[in-house]
Amino acid sequence: MRTLTDTTALFKQKVASAWSAKADRLQSATGILLGCFLLVHLHFESSILFGKEAFYHVVQFLEGGMFSETGHGYPLLTSIFSTFLLVVVLVHAAFALRRFPAQIGQWRALRSQMQVVNHSDTRVWFWQLVSGFILFFLVPVHLYTMIATPEIGPHLSAERVYHDNAWLLYIVLLPAVVVHAMFGLYRVAVKWGISANRTGLRKLAHILVVYLMVIGLLSLGQYMMIGSELTLPIEPFRP
């Protein structure tokens, strides 16, 4: 017969198991959401490469320009969506924290194993760990900026990048987030057995990292160029 202590221990074990399963699912689900968002986000912001007008229309569309009387949309939507993303990032980070080698002994074990064993996916994960740590600090800064000053536009964004020195943030944020997200999506796919074609997925992740870095850096350069040509105070772009 089970004693009360046995029953309590079994119950605790069941709760711990359920939480482990929940944590793994939530980390993956929030990761997929954020990774897919990044893919779309970088394309939207890179529309500046097709000219100021192209970017202006993308922004107006996303801010619900078609529903506003002036046709300029509601920047508040950016604030609301950024707040939602911040919550998703916090959930993702909270569950991803359990993967961090938080103790010095764990860090040393990881480094010494990597010195002896040459394994590419472990190296990729290591860079995900490093980029994840960087993102802990940089993503909230970026999202806070978008919550506090949600106005986006060819001139407004260029002013932020060039005159407010946001490029310093983006030049570090871009490689960190691209590496973290693309290899994260690859890992989630093999982790849950979504695809068995691991070689293909890994190749796709590598291609996407290069591609997103190229469009991200080119568009950052474009905002810098536009910003350098603007005189303060700036006039928002109107087509």
Add this chain to the structure above:
Amino acid sequence: MSQQMAKGRTLTFSIFRYDPQMPDDKPKMVDYQIEEAPGMTVFIALNQLREQQDPSLQFDFVCRAGICGSCAMVINGMPTLACRTLTSKFADGKIKLMPLPGFELIGDLSVNTGKFMREIAERLKLWLHPKTGDDDIHRLEAPMSPEEAAKLYELERCVECGVCVSACATKQMRDTFVGAVGLMKIARFELDSRDARSADDFYHVIGNQDGVFGCMTLLGCQDNCPKDLPHMQQIAYLRRKMAVTLV
């Protein structure tokens, strides 16, 4: 055949040497040179080195045929079996040998995988738990379908060499993590119709942070297993099944 080919290349082995039993000994790498022979494996070379150059060299072997799993070591950064690694694989003739990380070091290239395997077997109860009545030796054992036997055999091929444990950075960081060998063996007994344990019993052993949800999918197990066991698919299958059952 050229003179060079007939004579064979000169291989340089850089081998980790350390005897924890010797109080003044310090870990070091020692270089040895040996003439390559046709079809030479790292295991053959090591035996030759021990016979001809250094009788104090410690490494394990039994079967020479990839069945016993004793000669696992890290060969040029890859944890694998010495008896199944041809020296001709290394174009520059330089071969670096390290003991498997994550195990108690006996000396040089020899590690105590047996101690680890016994502990994990006792912890996860990795033996057949017969159904009531099945343990009566006077009764005929219930027949098993060939399909089920084939499935079991696929997972039973594990030789407990310890490569998956060494290749797994997660296991190195978290001592309590059961590793691919533990998960593979649990999957093996879960499939076995003769075992009395329910799916629930298995899930409570590995449906947690030390089990399938502790795995970070670094896939060192999948990429290095010398028996090509389907670790990636197996762990993904267990994870999916348990994520649905436990939540």
